[in-house]
Amino acid sequence: MPGTGAPAQASAAATPAQPGPGRRAVVPAETVSETTTRLRPVPAEAPVAAAAVPGGAGVPEGAGDRRGRPGDGPTPPISAGAAHPAGRPLPGHAVPAPGPVPPWSTPVPGPGAGPFAPFGEPEQHGGGDGGPDRPRRFGGRGRSQVAAATVCLVLGAGLISGAVAGSWLAGDSAQDGTRGAFAAAGDLWHSVPVDRLFPPTVQGRGAGPGGADRTWTRIAVAPDSGCAGAFDPLLHKLLDPAGCARLLRATYTDATQSHVTTVGLLFTTADAAAMASLAHRFDKEGLDRRGDLMPLPYAAKGTVAAGFGPSQRAAWTVSVLTDAPVVVYAVSGWADGRTVDDPQPAEEAMASGATTAPAQAGLGHEARGLADRIERSLRKNAASATEQPS
Helix, strand or coil, rough: CCCCCCHHHHHHHHHHCCCCCCCCCCCCCCCCCCCCCCCCCCCCCCCCHHCCCCCCCCCCCHHHHHHHCCCCCCCCCCCCCCCCCCEECCCCCCCCCCCCCCCCCCCCCCCCCCCCCCCCCEEEEEECCCCCCCCCCCCCHHHHHHHHHHHHHHHHHHHHHHHHHHHHHHHHHHHHHHHHHHHHHHHHHHHHHHHHHHHCEEEEECCCCCCCCEEEEEEEEEEEEEECCCCCCHHHHHHHHHHHCCEEEEEEEEECCEEEEEEEECCCCCCCCHHHHHHHHHHHHHHHHHHHHHHCCCCCCCCCCCCCCHHHEEEEEECCCCCCCCEEEEEEECCCCCCCCCECCCCCHCCCCCCCHHHHHHHHHHHHHHHHEEEEEEHHHHHHCCCCCC
16 A cells, blocks of 8 residues: 555564574574573474463463564463463473472482482492492491590599509508507607707797786606606506506796696507597596596695695696597696695686686686697697608
């Protein structure tokens, strides 16, 4: 028709030529510089009419209007088994058969995952010589692991044995040390100078009534002797089973020379068990508080203690040691030789509120304070005797 030639030519020029059914598009050859394989086009199939799908459900909305429009490219083919956007297969396309579903116990490997073994089946490992695979035994260990376990067992047994042996040896050493100290204390009467057993001056910080300080000065030392005549008969009978190796005595006076106190060290021949039994009897029966078991004083002529006899005893204390074969005692009285009718054990005379004459004069503190410090000196000397030279 007149006037329609130009538009038709323009439309024909705008629409690219479509390859026919019997022709294949020419694809340029790949060049060396390309690194990605070029995809080859697949000949387009005949479009599926919307009428072929009931209700047009097989073609997305607007797809039919775009087919064949000028300016649109070739319609992508619909491959076999293509599915509807809703998940249903399109009519006329075969649905591929589903592959085998692994059992519930078989883990599905992800992308790039290595080989896996199903649950409950042993993992297969090839033989070292290229032979067939064989299952690995559960709990199997190599020779190196067995050797390491053996070494650990031997070392553990050695450590335990060493600890037991060390404890045993340490216990024996402790027992030997205790026996050695006990024996060393029993030899002090002839192995230590008298000034170390009975120091010339003894400081009694806080030893007096109300925590007052005391200072005692030695005024006489009795010659070392046996126990004959050194105790009243009843006390001698009580101490006799322990034996008498040596008796050492010294008499002190206070700073005012108003009081005198005799301190004695009875070195027995008893062992540790016998000393422990004797100490238990004293404590259980209260023998250290009985007036008929009071020790005798040492009255030195020419001193303020010259008149210190049995009738002048005012307070006393007796201590049976268990870490040394020694009985320590002390007895105190007035230096003026006055007679005492009601002597008291040192503990009772030291009690708060005591109103007896020995208590008011502090004679219980004199006996107890001096005996304690002589006992400490004895233990210190015994410890020094057992120290090993470096």
